Amino acid sequence: MKYKYLLQFLLLFAFYFHPLQTKAQTQYTLSGYIKDIQSGETLIGANVYNSENKVQGTSANLYGFYSLTLPEGVYKIEASFLGYSTQQIEIELNKNVTYNFKMIEDGILLEDIIEVTAKRKDENVESTDMGRVDLSIESIKSLPALLGEVDVLRAIQLLPGVMSSGEINSGLYVRGGGPDQNLILLDEAVVYNTGHLFGFFSVFNPDAIKNTTLHKGSMPAEFGGRLSSVLEIAMKEGNNQKWEAAGGIGLISSRLTLQGPLIKDKSSILISGRRTYADVLAQPFLKGTNFEGNGYFFYDLNTKINYQFSDKDRIFASGYFGRDVLNYRSTDGFNLDMPWGNATATMRWNHLFSNKLFLNVSAIYNSYNFEVQTDFNDFSSSLYSGVNDWNFKLDFDYFPSPKHTIKYGANYTYHTFTPYTIDAQVGETTIDTDTLTQQYAHEAAIYVQDEFSIGNKLKANVGIRASAFRQVGPYQNIVQTGISDIDRDTIQYAKGEPIETYFGIAPRLSLRYTIDEQTSLKASYVFSNQYIHLVSNATSTLPTDLWVPSTAKVKPQRGEQYSVGLFRNFAEDRYEASIEGYYRNMDNQIEFSETYVPELNTNIEDQFVFGSGRSYGLELFLKKRKGRFNGWIGYTLSRTERTFPDINNGVAFPARYDRTHDLSVVGSYKLSDRWQLSGTFVYGTGQALTIPNSFYVIEGWVYSAFDSPRNSYRLKPYHRMDIAATRDLRNPDKKRDNPNFESELVIALYNVYSRQNPFFVYAVPEINEETGGTGITNGSVDIKLKQVSIFPIIPSVTWNFKF
Numbered sequence: 001m002k003y004k005y006l007l008q009f010l011l012l013f014a015f016y017f018h019p020l021q022t023k024a025q026t027q028y029t030l031s032g033y034i035k036d037i038q039s040g041e042t043l044i045g046a047n048v049y050n051s052e053n054k055v056q057g058t059s060a061n062l063y064g065f066y067s068l069t070l071p072e073g074v075y076k077i078e079a080s081f082l083g084y085s086t087q088q089i090e091i092e093l094n095k096n097v098t099y100n101f102k103m104i105e106d107g108i109l110l111e112d113i114i115e116v117t118a119k120r121k122d123e124n125v126e127s128t129d130m131g132r133v134d135l136s137i138e139s140i141k142s143l144p145a146l147l148g149e150v151d152v153l154r155a156i157q158l159l160p161g162v163m164s165s166g167e168i169n170s171g172l173y174v175r176g177g178g179p180d181q182n183l184i185l186l187d188e189a190v191v192y193n194t195g196h197l198f199g200f201f202s203v204f205n206p207d208a209i210k211n212t213t214l215h216k217g218s219m220p221a222e223f224g225g226r227l228s229s230v231l232e233i234a235m236k237e238g239n240n241q242k243w244e245a246a247g248g249i250g251l252i253s254s255r256l257t258l259q260g261p262l263i264k265d266k267s268s269i270l271i272s273g274r275r276t277y278a279d280v281l282a283q284p285f286l287k288g289t290n291f292e293g294n295g296y297f298f299y300d301l302n303t304k305i306n307y308q309f310s311d312k313d314r315i316f317a318s319g320y321f322g323r324d325v326l327n328y329r330s331t332d333g334f335n336l337d338m339p340w341g342n343a344t345a346t347m348r349w350n351h352l353f354s355n356k357l358f359l360n361v362s363a364i365y366n367s368y369n370f371e372v373q374t375d376f377n378d379f380s381s382s383l384y385s386g387v388n389d390w391n392f393k394l395d396f397d398y399f400p401s402p403k404h405t406i407k408y409g410a411n412y413t414y415h416t417f418t419p420y421t422i423d424a425q426v427g428e429t430t431i432d433t434d435t436l437t438q439q440y441a442h443e444a445a446i447y448v449q450d451e452f453s454i455g456n457k458l459k460a461n462v463g464i465r466a467s468a469f470r471q472v473g474p475y476q477n478i479v480q481t482g483i484s485d486i487d488r489d490t491i492q493y494a495k496g497e498p499i500e501t502y503f504g505i506a507p508r509l510s511l512r513y514t515i516d517e518q519t520s521l522k523a524s525y526v527f528s529n530q531y532i533h534l535v536s537n538a539t540s541t542l543p544t545d546l547w548v549p550s551t552a553k554v555k556p557q558r559g560e561q562y563s564v565g566l567f568r569n570f571a572e573d574r575y576e577a578s579i580e581g582y583y584r585n586m587d588n589q590i591e592f593s594e595t596y597v598p599e600l601n602t603n604i605e606d607q608f609v610f611g612s613g614r615s616y617g618l619e620l621f622l623k624k625r626k627g628r629f630n631g632w633i634g635y636t637l638s639r640t641e642r643t644f645p646d647i648n649n650g651v652a653f654p655a656r657y658d659r660t661h662d663l664s665v666v667g668s669y670k671l672s673d674r675w676q677l678s679g680t681f682v683y684g685t686g687q688a689l690t691i692p693n694s695f696y697v698i699e700g701w702v703y704s705a706f707d708s709p710r711n712s713y714r715l716k717p718y719h720r721m722d723i724a725a726t727r728d729l730r731n732p733d734k735k736r737d738n739p740n741f742e743s744e745l746v747i748a749l750y751n752v753y754s755r756q757n758p759f760f761v762y763a764v765p766e767i768n769e770e771t772g773g774t775g776i777t778n779g780s781v782d783i784k785l786k787q788v789s790i791f792p793i794i795p796s797v798t799w800n801f802k803f
Helices: 004-017 137-141 152-156 278-286
Strands: 027-036 047-050 053-059 065-071 073-080 087-093 101-103 132-136 182-186 209-215 229-235 244-249 253-263 267-276 295-308 313-329 335-352 357-376 379-401 404-426 429-432 439-454 458-472 475-480 488-493 498-516 519-530 532-535 546-549 557-570 575-592 608-624 629-643 661-670 675-684 694-698 701-705 718-728 742-750 760-766 778-788 794-802
Touching: 027 087, 027 379, 047 065, 053 065, 065 073, 065 379, 132 137, 132 152, 137 152, 137 209, 152 209, 253 295, 278 295, 404 546, 439 546, 532 575
Parallel strands: 027 101, 182 229
Antiparallel strands: 027 065, 047 053, 047 073, 073 087, 132 209, 209 229, 244 253, 244 794, 253 267, 267 295, 295 313, 313 335, 335 357, 357 379, 379 404, 404 429, 404 439, 439 458, 458 498, 475 488, 498 519, 519 557, 532 546, 557 575, 575 608, 608 629, 629 661, 661 675, 675 718, 694 701, 694 778, 718 742, 742 794, 760 778
16 A cells, blocks of 8 residues: 555554663652633643743643643642733652642733634644634634624634635545545534535534634544544533623524533532524514525524543533524425434543543434425325434543653444435335435544654654444345436345455645744654545535435545644744644545536436545644734645546646635724724635536527636636624623623624625626527527625624623
């Protein structure tokens, strides 16, 4: 295989340079958790280190646990987390010690509201991570939002290397990959469809979210199953110190979150909900009209509960349920109901075997379902598609020394896919395709990764992930045996019977070389295997998109990514700059054929075509971290291509989400204690698409011809500016008297200068009067493109509260 020699190199590298040898002196371990003193929330990624030698340090894991092993002695240990005051303790290590840091929010938090990362100021220089960004929910909430709806995914799209497909799409296109190539996790549960209102908004309620982490470069070995990126979204655990309520009222939706202790310091609960209400407000005005009974709304419900049995054992249970519901009632008797949405449930158990070994066990369920129900007179139909997973995970964190961190684990997933199911009834006649389309599969993986230092300059993260995927019955496969439509045969597979099996090895390597205290050079290599696929005819993620497994015909996607970058901090770490270059190649990419037409009683795999892709680019990032004015600038210069033997005559063509230039500017200014201003500006090369280049009129009928190369036409460049002003409504003189009460008004303008960005264009025939006007029966017709834009300048007002 193409990565065989690289894998051998990784194993030899780890064997010869692995720092197994330690000095012959007694060592002890300091371990514990790092939490917010007011809420009890764990602080993901907080740092603990020897203040006299900051090389001797570690970071808290996803559950706030840290472990630091040092030689016997007396140390000054510091814990730091941006937005919090640094804590220092003096401790004598003559035995293993457990100490839980309780961090206090810093008074300068308001000046750091656009803080992109919640780690040490020099973390971007010191770590081996490439293309990793942590976004706190406070930074996301500070950004201007469409119709006042704070959106996690739209904030992620402002980072270099991350793009959207258009005006309303909340999907992610990372470094040339498609939307299905991103592993999006909510408390470890996969979220298959991330958009409400056909992509206008994401499904993540910001009031329930604690932190988001994007991996788009050096993807850790603990993650797999996707080629492009991983987006981890962690829900809040719930305040275990006091009860509190928070929420907001906006133009199209309202939110309410309740959280508090069930048992102080031991157990807490969080319940958070969001719902749009345009359908409720509109109904009184629709009575007696042709639109009575029509409506659309979406809602989200997040819940989480946890209980700490002891310092060594803790359990979590979290869930999410969200739905979009579209109803249509016609005066002639035609009715349509279209619900779709996600559901997730996660059970986790944390166990501390020792002060060096941490275990997390997770049992996860997630599903995505889309349904259309119609009825008219004696005809009724139901179309259903979806995917359901049952997942079990084991993850170990082992901290043998300050210069050595090991992670290893395993996971298993049982998939159920329903690409489409159609039930229809006309009188006494019934059509049912359920047994034709449902597919089942097992997916399993094991991994190990090792981060270690080699001297004072070089640090490495070496990992490997082995995976397997097996499609199993029950399933019936319709095989074409001849030219005619009736020349078909059906192969039946019994329940659990193996149909097709695939294996994959995915090596990972990240290196960091320190040039000086403020500068480092990094490089990474990532190989990935992806066994499930999203196929779509649209340019944005829609609820009708289909998830399908790897089968005998649909091969797993394989991808490689090479990255190199220079990272530097300036002015006492107030400014952070980086330049990263990457090159990716992707095999076994999947699309619908150019002649695809949905049909009943056919295997949808027969409509697929397969090819390859590549993407390469350069990303520039400059960020100001602190002060009254702060923010960042991100720019990406890139190229993304696809090559399909059955599309475009086998010639490479730009992917529909190829963007040569992509620029984002984000800023925030603290005008006073009561006013904060923020703004964003985005610019991107126009989307690539295929349009008809000519029309023909034959015997009075107009036909279109697509003779130009695939995606050879570009929409106009996309650019937009948004601004927002936040007003603290509290009386400054009474803040100290009631510090737990918060009230603010957010006024925002989306698309300030009302740029008419193209949502889509369509071609219309324009009859030339000299050739006969509308009476022409044969000949050619001129083409005129018409642009559709949907968002002019849009103001919004949102009131947020907390008490």
